[in-house]
Amino acid sequence: MADALTIDFDRSGIIDPVFAHFAIPVPTLDVPPLSGVVRDAAVRIWVDRARSEYVGVMIVRKLHGLLVDLNAPMDLQELALRMLLDEQRHANLCSAVVGALGGDSGVTFDVPELQQPRSAATLESQLIEMLVGTYACGEVVAHTLLRHVVKALPKSGFRLVLQSIAKDEVLHARFGPTLLASIRAGEQASWIDCPGDAVISALYSAQCRWMLGRDVVDARDVRLFEDDEQARAMCSVGVSEPRAFKAAYMAAVERVRRHARSR
Amino acid sequence: MSTRFSPILICGAATLFSACESSTTTGGGVSDAQSSDAQSSDAQASDTQASDSGDGSSDGDDGGLQDASAEDVVDGDDVYAAEDALPSDDVPVVAEDVQARTDIEFPSDVDEDSVTDTESPDITETDVPGVDAGGPDVDFADVDPGDVDPGDVDPGDVVPGDFDPGDDVQTTKGPQLGEPCDLSIQTWCGDEAVPTLSCEYIEAEWVWTEYNENGLPCFCHPASSPGPAICAVPGFVGIDQSGRDRQAPSLRALRRAARLV
Numbered sequence: 396m397a398d399a400l401t402i403d404f405d406r407s408g409i410i411d412p413v414f415a416h417f418a419i420p421v422p423t424l425d426v427p428p429l430s431g432v433v434r435d436a437a438v439r440i441w442v443d444r445a446r447s448e449y450v451g452v453m454i455v456r457k458l459h460g461l462l463v464d465l466n467a468p469m470d471l472q473e474l475a476l477r478m479l480l481d482e483q484r485h486a487n488l489c490s491a492v493v494g495a496l497g498g499d500s501g502v503t504f505d506v507p508e509l510q511q512p513r514s515a516a517t518l519e520s521q522l523i524e525m526l527v528g529t530y531a532c533g534e535v536v537a538h539t540l541l542r543h544v545v546k547a548l549p550k551s552g553f554r555l556v557l558q559s560i561a562k563d564e565v566l567h568a569r570f571g572p573t574l575l576a577s578i579r580a581g582e583q584a585s586w587i588d589c590p591g592d593a594v595i596s597a598l599y600s601a602q603c604r605w606m607l608g609r610d611v612v613d614a615r616d617v618r619l620f621e622d623d624e625q626a627r628a629m630c631s632v633g634v635s636e637p638r639a640f641k642a643a644y645m646a647a648v649e650r651v652r653r654h655a656r657s658r
Numbered sequence: 659m660s661t662r663f664s665p666i667l668i669c670g671a672a673t674l675f676s677a678c679e680s681s682t683t684t685g686g687g688v689s690d691a692q693s694s695d696a697q698s699s700d701a702q703a704s705d706t707q708a709s710d711s712g713d714g715s716s717d718g719d720d721g722g723l724q725d726a727s728a729e730d731v732v733d734g735d736d737v738y739a740a741e742d743a744l745p746s747d748d749v750p751v752v753a754e755d756v757q758a759r760t761d762i763e764f765p766s767d768v769d770e771d772s773v774t775d776t777e778s779p780d781i782t783e784t785d786v787p788g789v790d791a792g793g794p795d796v797d798f799a800d801v802d803p804g805d806v807d808p809g810d811v812d813p814g815d816v817v818p819g820d821f822d823p824g825d826d827v828q829t830t831k832g833p834q835l836g837e838p839c840d841l842s843i844q845t846w847c848g849d850e851a852v853p854t855l856s857c858e859y860i861e862a863e864w865v866w867t868e869y870n871e872n873g874l875p876c877f878c879h880p881a882s883s884p885g886p887a888i889c890a891v892p893g894f895v896g897i898d899q900s901g902r903d904r905q906a907p908s909l910r911a912l913r914r915a916a917r918l919v
Contacts, residue, residue: 399906443897503904515852537894544894560894611896644896 400509401501404445404490419484424495424552426632433628436619438498440634445489446502448560451482453511454529461513461522465586474570481563488556496632519587523578527598530571532606532651538568539647544635553633596655603652611644612637833866840864 406421429437459475461467494500514521541561548554579589589595616637620626626636832846832854833839839857846855846866856870 399904400912401906401908403908403910444894447894501908503906533895540896541894564894606895609896609898610900612900613897614900640896 399503399505401503402449402509403500404449404486404493404502405500419487421487421491422495422552422556424492424556426495426497427628429496429628429632430625432619433625433632434496436616437629437632437634438493438496439613440616441489441492441496442498442502445486445493446504446508448482448486448489449502450504450508450511452479452486453509454525455479455482457511457513458522458525458529461518461525465518465522467586468583471574474566478563478567478570481567485560485563488560492553492556492633520590522587523575523590523595524598526571526575526578527595528602530567531575531655532571532599532602532648534564534567534571535651536606536644536647538564539650540640540644543640543643544633547635547639548630548633551631551633553631557633599652599655603648603655606648607645611641835866835868837866838864839866845869 455475455478459472459479462472462475490500490502516524538561541557541564545554545557545561548557574583575595577583578587579592579595581589616629616634620629620636620638630636832848835855845853845857848854853869855866855868857864858867858870860867
């Protein structure tokens with residue numbers, strides 16, 4: 396039995412003015428001349444980004460479901476749906492870049508990445524875990540990284556795609572810390588109790604510890620960037636220097652962890 | 659041996675979105691969400707941005723959350739808007755003309771030099787949970803994850819061939835207490851996603867120990883019971899493992915084949 400699946404990121408082909416009116420727009424990108432090595436690497440990296448964003452869709456589905464089941468205030472539910480559509484749009488954008496670079500529309504996922512099932516823990520616990528791990532840690536780091544990449548890249552349509560994603564990440568990065576603060580202050584007691592600082596602290600610690608263990612960048616890309624010409628070509632299609640990217644990632648995670656521990 | 663992706667043992671690929679729905683119904687409103695018109699990106703228009711050195715890693719000590727200075731010049735061309743921001747100002751406002759489109763800016767219709775708003779979430783000090791980690795905590799600042807190449811690690815490698823169901827630490831097949839481990843899998847989850855073992859550095863080697871309360875929780879990958887915990891992080895945070903190439907059958911092809919049976 397398979398433990399991974401390939402999902403098609405294609406369009407229906409339906410031409411309908413109302414559909415078109417509501418459809419998420421897809422960018423048109425001018426791709427500079429690229430060597431085969433650079434093109435293949437760029438495709439792989441943008442596929443990775445599309446995958447991450449689509450996993451984000453699945454994660455926010457879970458978040459929204461928890462909020463619904465806890466009868467969380469409607470504005471929070473609406474923000475979750477907003478973030479869900481953001482993630483879908485981000486996946487769509489990244490997939491469009493893959494297409495522009497000549498990649499195919501299939502993106503492979505581990506099945507659990509798509510399922511994002513609930514655990515046996517209480518709904519409240521699962522929500523707190525998501526708020527800390529995914530949002531107060533993961534999305535805060537993601538936001539920092541996007542800013543890093545946008546700043547590191549030259550102007551291009553590829554960078555504009557990343558800028559567009561970064562705009563949404565402001566909300567995503569704010570959602571967790573803000574809601575957690577409100578829960579801790581007892582302002583959300585009508586629907587959820589604060590589990591206590593010790594629990595929240597442990598969740599921060601665990602998530603940051605795990606995040607520090609990720610590779611973050613591919614060793615192949617590090618090698619590729621050792622060649623100046625290839626490095627410039629990669630930057631022209633929205634891929635920044637991987638060692639600096641990892642350094643920014645590590646620093647961002649450390650900041651989140653330090654921040655959580657210092658309060 | 660327990661597999662890394664045990665959910666598939668429960669729910670087959672072809673049933674991912676059918677038989678497994680009980681575990682994935684939390685997002686039942688997805689379709690509805692996608693027809694929402696709340697697509698404006700204006701929500702961020704009022705965030706305040708820190709004075710930022712531009713390297714993406716110098717946003718202060720908070721991951722960019724407490725940025726508060728007036729402006730942020732990036733690469734000499736991207737000026738990050740410096741507008742007043744209060745939390746209440748950040749509520750997304752859907753402009754009348756954005757029902758059908760997002761504020762996505764593409765080369766065809768965007769002046770790249772225009773002001774962007776990829777700013778800080780702008781959390782004030784009082785907004786952020788002030789928690790004291792307490793208890794022992796490993797300082798991973800000194801740990802270079804690059805020293806471990808997860809690409810060379812088969813999660814199954816840490817699972818012993820022998821399994822004693824009477825073991826009082828674990829109730830399911832998995833690594834044993836005291837056995838060597840590596841940091842690529844930090845927590846082993848038992849039945850019902852209960853964390854049972856932590857991979858800890860003891861006396862110059864990584865070994866499976868009793869679960870450390872500060873260890874990775876099983877919520878990261880609750881369906882993997884038993885199995886390793888894998889935290890889900892959405893969005894732009896880089897890859898899990900270097901050198902991993904993924905290939906798998908197409909979901910559509912599997913479903914098509916199932917229909918033909």
